Amino acid sequence: MGKTRIAAVDVGNDSLKGIFGKMEYELNIPNVIARDIEDRPVIGIEELDSKDPLEGIHVKVHSPALKENNVIYRVGELATKSDNATELDPGSSKSEEDQTLVLLFTSLALDAVREENAKVFTRNQNVIDANYTLGTGLPLREVKEGKDAGYRSQLLGSVHQVEFLVTPKYQGLKVNLKFDEIKVYPEGFAAFINLVMDNDLNIINRDLIDKRILIQDIGGLSTDIAVIKNRTVDDDRAQGFNLGVSEALEQIREEIRVKYGVELDSRRDVVDIITKKHDRNHIMVKGSRTSVHDITDRILFDLAKKQYRLLRNVWQKNSQTEICYFVGGGSVVLKDYLKTLNNSLDGYNIDFFEDEKESIWMMANAYYKLISDYVRKNNKPEDKGKKPVESK
Ligand SMILES: Nc1ncnc2c1ncn2[C@@H]1O[C@H](COP(=O)(O)OP(=O)(O)OP(=O)(O)O)[C@@H](O)[C@H]1O
Ligand SMILES: [Mg+2]
Numbered sequence: 001m002g003k004t005r006i007a008a009v010d011v012g013n014d015s016l017k018g019i020f021g022k023m024e025y026e027l028n029i030p031n032v033i034a035r036d037i038e039d040r041p042v043i044g045i046e047e048l049d050s051k052d053p054l055e056g057i058h059v060k061v062h063s064p065a066l067k068e069n070n071v072i073y074r075v076g077e078l079a080t081k082s083d084n085a086t087e088l089d090p091g092s093s094k095s096e097e098d099q100t101l102v103l104l105f106t107s108l109a110l111d112a113v114r115e116e117n118a119k120v121f122t123r124n125q126n127v128i129d130a131n132y133t134l135g136t137g138l139p140l141r142e143v144k145e146g147k148d149a150g151y152r153s154q155l156l157g158s159v160h161q162v163e164f165l166v167t168p169k170y171q172g173l174k175v176n177l178k179f180d181e182i183k184v185y186p187e188g189f190a191a192f193i194n195l196v197m198d199n200d201l202n203i204i205n206r207d208l209i210d211k212r213i214l215i216q217d218i219g220g221l222s223t224d225i226a227v228i229k230n231r232t233v234d235d236d237r238a239q240g241f242n243l244g245v246s247e248a249l250e251q252i253r254e255e256i257r258v259k260y261g262v263e264l265d266s267r268r269d270v271v272d273i274i275t276k277k278h279d280r281n282h283i284m285v286k287g288s289r290t291s292v293h294d295i296t297d298r299i300l301f302d303l304a305k306k307q308y309r310l311l312r313n314v315w316q317k318n319s320q321t322e323i324c325y326f327v328g329g330g331s332v333v334l335k336d337y338l339k340t341l342n343n344s345l346d347g348y349n350i351d352f353f354e355d356e357k358e359s360i361w362m363m364a365n366a367y368y369k370l371i372s373d374y375v376r377k378n379n380k381p382e383d384k385g386k387k388p389v390e391s392k
Contacts, residue, residue: 003120004131004180006375007111008368009104010361011136013088014220014246014329016103017364020111027107029054029075031220033099034082036072051168058167059106063160066098072165075106080266088221091242095142095151101160108132109162109175128175134182135371137363139224140238143186152182181378183371188226189233190366191215191327201373211322216311217362218330220246223307225314227321237318241310245330248303255295260285274300274333275356304337308345315348323349332356 009018011031018027036058057075079085086099094100112121112130121130134155138148160177164170192215196205203209215226221244227237249267252274256262262285264270273283274296281293307330315321326338335352342350353359 004133005111005117005120006135006368006371007108007132008135008364008371009107010363010367011094011100011103012219012363013094013222013244016107017361018107018111019361019364019368021117023368024116025111025114027054027110029057029103029107030077030080031099031103032076032079032085032087033102034074034079034085036074053110053167053169056166056168057106057110058165059102059109060163060165061102061105061161062163063101063105064158065101065154065160068098071098073102075102093142093147095138095147101155104136105160105162105177108134108177109164110170112175112177113164113170113173126173128173129178130175131178131180133180133371133375135185135367135374136182137185137187137190137367139222139240140186140188140226140233140235141224141240143184144235144238148184148186152184155179155182181374183367183374185367185370186233186235187217187224187363188215188228188238190363190370191217191226191325192228192233193369194362194366195325197369199369199372200376201369208323212318212320214311214314214318214321214324216307216314216324216326216331217328218245218307218326218334219328220244220330223310223328223330225310227314227318237314239310239314243303243306243310245303245333248299251299252292252296255299256283256292259295260290260292271329271333300334301337304334304341307334308338308341311348311350312346315346323351326350326352327359327362329356329360332359 005021007018007020009016013031015031016027016029055077057078059075060070060072062070074082088097088099108130111117112128121128138151142148156179161174162177163174164172196203196209198204209231213228215228217224223241223243225239227234246267249270252270253264253267256264262283273292274281281296282289282291311324331352342348
């Protein structure tokens with residue numbers, strides 16, 4: 001058997017976050033795909049060499065795990081520019097969508113084709129055989145329904161192929177993906193691990209580990225609140241809601257368009273406007289600096305109120321909770337509003353992450369810690385110490 005590489009991948013509804021190898025490579029790809037019709041030339045060939053592969057991901061994916069096989073997709077940036085782009089629907093199950101697998105396989109293939117990995121994986125002409133040990137996750141809700149087992153086994157059992165079509169730099173390369181091992185963690189549990197343990201799974205937060213805590217993860221399309229007690233995630237109490245920040249971002253974009261005639265390209269542009277350090281909440285209108293604070297304030301404050309209601313609801317049912325951590329990209333955007341609300345309302349003990357990257361990469365970091373620990377223990381069977389925390 002060839003060499004294997006570690007991959008920790010969080011397929012978020014808004015974007016995929018992946019950490020590879022010894023953390024020397026990271027990927028963040030918008031979770032957007034668009035189907036392509038066979039044989040249709042999509043990008044000008046002249047653009048192929050100069051462009052960043054991530055801006056032109058165009059692949060054909062072959063895998064028995066897919067419901068629809070051998071379909072050609074534009075993925076990420078390239079798909080956002082397409083008029084038939086699909087984003088995940090809030091009601092859907094991550095584990096049962098082809099879109100989740102397309103994103104996952106594409107991210108692994110993008111790691112595998114890198115020149116730096118030429119020594120790791122065998123390459124026969126244009127075909128690369130890549131082995132991964134994968135740590136990933138599913139929402140608590142799906143793990144509760146037992147969907148993790150099926151998700152894992154369909155991945156483990158076969159070879160999955162990503163063929164790069166009109167993708168800059170990688171056109172014509174095929175990657176055969178195989179998995180040595182796959183661990184599927186429940187998302188809430190993973191966030192807890194990241195809070196209390198370092199990369200070697202040593203406890204870094206003794207103070208926190210035996211507390212009753214809530215973790216409210218505000219994502220693009222959904223919000224999950226995990227309930228942690230006795231170092232475990234209480235599956236029965238965890239709650240998932242179909243409420244994220246994407247809708248509010250879209251609404252801000254629309255109101256700016258209507259009021260000022262300014263077309264922002266994407267939700268990402270809205271995030272920049274509301275989070276930038278300089279000139280926050282300002283845009284340029286015909287060359288004049290203009291405040292959009294009234295629009296962003298109203299819409300974000302509304303969303304924060306809804307999020308606060310969710311917290312209140314869960315806290316009421318778990319009255320002995322000691323602290324709630326807000327994570328996810330949505331928490332970055334809503335932080336100030338939630339703090340203001342909390343000060344004037346219930347005054348719960350709540351906390352945020354100062355570093356926005358930490359908040360957004362929480363799950364991927366946790367999967368990385370868990371999967372590397374698994375690999376370490378497996379390579380050195382003599383130090384099979386009892387893990388201080390178990391997922392069930
Ligand atoms: N610094 C930032 N970088 C990127 N996105 C951000 C940032 N701050 C806020 N966001 C926004 O936060 C939202 C949620 O992002 P996040 O990555 O947490 O969602 P996700 O994990 O992909 O989605 P879900 O949890 O619903 O599956 C996105 O709409 C994103 O635009
Ligand atoms: Mg998320």
